[in-house]
Amino acid sequence: MQAAAYARWNPLLLAVTLVAVNACGGGGGGGDTSTTTTTGSATTTTATTTSTTLAPVAAVFTLSGVAASGAPLLGATVKVVDAIGAPVNFMDATGALVSSGTTSPADGAYRLVLATSSPKVPLFIQVVGTDAAGNQVVLHSLLQTTTLPLIANVTPATNAVVAQVLGTDPKNVFVNAISNASSIALLGNAASVTSASDLVKSIIKTNLTDGKITDSKKLDFFQDAAFSANKGGLDAALEGLRIQIVKDASGKELLQFSNKFNLPSATEVSIDLATAKAELAKTTGGSVAKAIISTLKATTSPTSSLANLGVLDDLSIALNKLIAQGATTAEFQSSAMLATYVSHNGRSKSELADKLASYAENNYQLSKLQVAGCADNPLAAKGCVKVLVTALVTDKAGQRVEVFSDAATYSKSTTPNWVLVGNGLAAGFAVYPVAYASYGLDGVLKGGTAANPGYGVQVVIVPPAGDYASRIVQIPSGYSIPFAYCDLNTLCVKTSPTADPVASGELQDMLPQQLSVGTLGNLDSLAGAKYLVSQTGSTVITPAYLPAEVSRDLGNAPFPMLNGLAAKPLTKADITAGAGLSLSWEDWAAANPNMRMFLVRTMVSNASSYLYSDAELPLASGKGIKVPALAIPASFVPTRYQVWLGAQDSLGRRYYSQFVGTP
Numbered sequence: 333m334q335a336a337a338y339a340r341w342n343p344l345l346l347a348v349t350l351v352a353v354n355a356c357g358g359g360g361g362g363g364d365t366s367t368t369t370t371t372g373s374a375t376t377t378t379a380t381t382t383s384t385t386l387a388p389v390a391a392v393f394t395l396s397g398v399a400a401s402g403a404p405l406l407g408a409t410v411k412v413v414d415a416i417g418a419p420v421n422f423m424d425a426t427g428a429l430v431s432s433g434t435t436s437p438a439d440g441a442y443r444l445v446l447a448t449s450s451p452k453v454p455l456f457i458q459v460v461g462t463d464a465a466g467n468q469v470v471l472h473s474l475l476q477t478t479t480l481p482l483i484a485n486v487t488p489a490t491n492a493v494v495a496q497v498l499g500t501d502p503k504n505v506f507v508n509a510i511s512n513a514s515s516i517a518l519l520g521n522a523a524s525v526t527s528a529s530d531l532v533k534s535i536i537k538t539n540l541t542d543g544k545i546t547d548s549k550k551l552d553f554f555q556d557a558a559f560s561a562n563k564g565g566l567d568a569a570l571e572g573l574r575i576q577i578v579k580d581a582s583g584k585e586l587l588q589f590s591n592k593f594n595l596p597s598a599t600e601v602s603i604d605l606a607t608a609k610a611e612l613a614k615t616t617g618g619s620v621a622k623a624i625i626s627t628l629k630a631t632t633s634p635t636s637s638l639a640n641l642g643v644l645d646d647l648s649i650a651l652n653k654l655i656a657q658g659a660t661t662a663e664f665q666s667s668a669m670l671a672t673y674v675s676h677n678g679r680s681k682s683e684l685a686d687k688l689a690s691y692a693e694n695n696y697q698l699s700k701l702q703v704a705g706c707a708d709n710p711l712a713a714k715g716c717v718k719v720l721v722t723a724l725v726t727d728k729a730g731q732r733v734e735v736f737s738d739a740a741t742y743s744k745s746t747t748p749n750w751v752l753v754g755n756g757l758a759a760g761f762a763v764y765p766v767a768y769a770s771y772g773l774d775g776v777l778k779g780g781t782a783a784n785p786g787y788g789v790q791v792v793i794v795p796p797a798g799d800y801a802s803r804i805v806q807i808p809s810g811y812s813i814p815f816a817y818c819d820l821n822t823l824c825v826k827t828s829p830t831a832d833p834v835a836s837g838e839l840q841d842m843l844p845q846q847l848s849v850g851t852l853g854n855l856d857s858l859a860g861a862k863y864l865v866s867q868t869g870s871t872v873i874t875p876a877y878l879p880a881e882v883s884r885d886l887g888n889a890p891f892p893m894l895n896g897l898a899a900k901p902l903t904k905a906d907i908t909a910g911a912g913l914s915l916s917w918e919d920w921a922a923a924n925p926n927m928r929m930f931l932v933r934t935m936v937s938n939a940s941s942y943l944y945s946d947a948e949l950p951l952a953s954g955k956g957i958k959v960p961a962l963a964i965p966a967s968f969v970p971t972r973y974q975v976w977l978g979a980q981d982s983l984g985r986r987y988y989s990q991f992v993g994t995p
Contacts (some may be wrong), residue, residue, distance in 0.1 A: 393446040399459040399486040400561035402571040403702035404440025408461025414452040417509035421447040437730045440561050454520040458506045459486045460925045462951050464702030465722040466735035467982050468928035472502035474519045483555045488575040490553050495587050496528040499609025501577045524612040531620050535601050538633040543568035563641045571703045572634050593634040593706040593716045596879050597860020602626040636715035646748035648698045661689040669751045676738050676754035678796035699724040707739040707755040732951040760794035761874050763863045765882040767889045768988040775897030785886040793823040806864040809853035857882035879984030892977035892989045893920045904973045907934050916956035931978030934959050936970040
């Protein structure tokens, strides 16, 4: 994509507003890379990420399971290390050795043929993939014994157990597995794993009951051969839960549980992972329950919502049937599934029908739906009428094209029982925690300012096409910030009460000057902070909630970094190359498997305008891309050359890196 000054940008990319800035560190290059994966049948598949020329080893064991975070993780990468942290190889269908596999693109199941007759247990398993909301997800599991069958399901529940035993986020151990062999060995302690599992069961007991699990003592998070991502049993419980690992202000790692239908700030149970590990390590008198540092000891459950969740996937099945039949816009619009549809973030019923008809024209399909939360405004104390749902959209080759999102409700009188209704909002409105850093073209952090790196809150307002009305955003600390049309498809902050904003393409152009009297307030930066937007002259108020706390640990922030900049810095000629610019971030991606690159942009500016080019990034996490060439008119004399990278983690935090040079 390429555009001249004031072009209409993708609202989820660089069109941002930052509510404040602060200081600290960062640090990495160029080159091209490509990454490929191969998918197999609907129930099992293997993929080669690293092939070798070693002679195949007689296979003895087959490791299988299901990877799901509520909805199945489709086409996700599966890797395994053994008790000493060494990678475990597998055999593909041809007998060649491979270092990883992939889950099924249909149901999240995996099946790996181990290329050894004597695996060193415990095995430590990692699954990295994109969930149905487009988030990069990293989950872990374990296998303690070679007693057949070898089953290791991978879910947020197994990740929670592994985190307690390790005393840290499991991805921190997996990324340096060889040097963390002593920690991996802890996963072989059956008593510790049982105690950690029992604690998780006690915390989510109401959710398990609502999932129709009558005897949790018989529930095995890891080796349940009957487990599937079918919105029943454990999977139904997981659909209603938010389970995540975060760091508090002091750097302490916490395992948090909450009801997904509540606010992001409504963490119900918190476990200090370091304490959990210490208690599990005690031979006598240890109690992992002592690691709970929250007042609540159990999560609540959206009981009435979960009661009908088992038939939610009938909605995607019915939509896929119409798509496969080549349904038209008119046919979708008259469908019972859209009969009561109002609007969703400004998208009308007719526009939704157009989108679904375009899926039919392109032979796309929807994955199983994933519950993202509640769209009720205000949020109900119990249950949820409008359930936010998401699905991956895939083409006929199984490649992920985009994320479909909307709101659905249960209806007894329709077939299917779940129908799309939208969230009723007249415009899209979202807020994100943001950190950003500016580097030279050599990857060295630019100095001379106390605001680099900086942090803030990104405010994205996407009005319907043709809507040029201004908005007012009220932030939790009490300030009100005006936004107005700036020739983009998102609104920009007004820095003058008498003039509309003019976009220049720079992130800093959208800093609300109203807050120059101070830094981001504590209330404004907390997870669940409530931001309100209203149209000028209107009483309609729309809320958006910050999905995670704004990170101020900028010295350790995972700012996206290019490979090899120190040895081969970017040049102005690279950015304006007629063949486009190939960029690689493989090293950064390996160190941050829970992050997805969503923006790769080249840009040149002059005194009054700018030109930019965006790479079309797949939903799956990549390691490199080629950015289309910039077409620069002869009369356009650049004064500033830039490359922008934007990445988002699984908690919804965004990190931007700017690489900039001048003539």
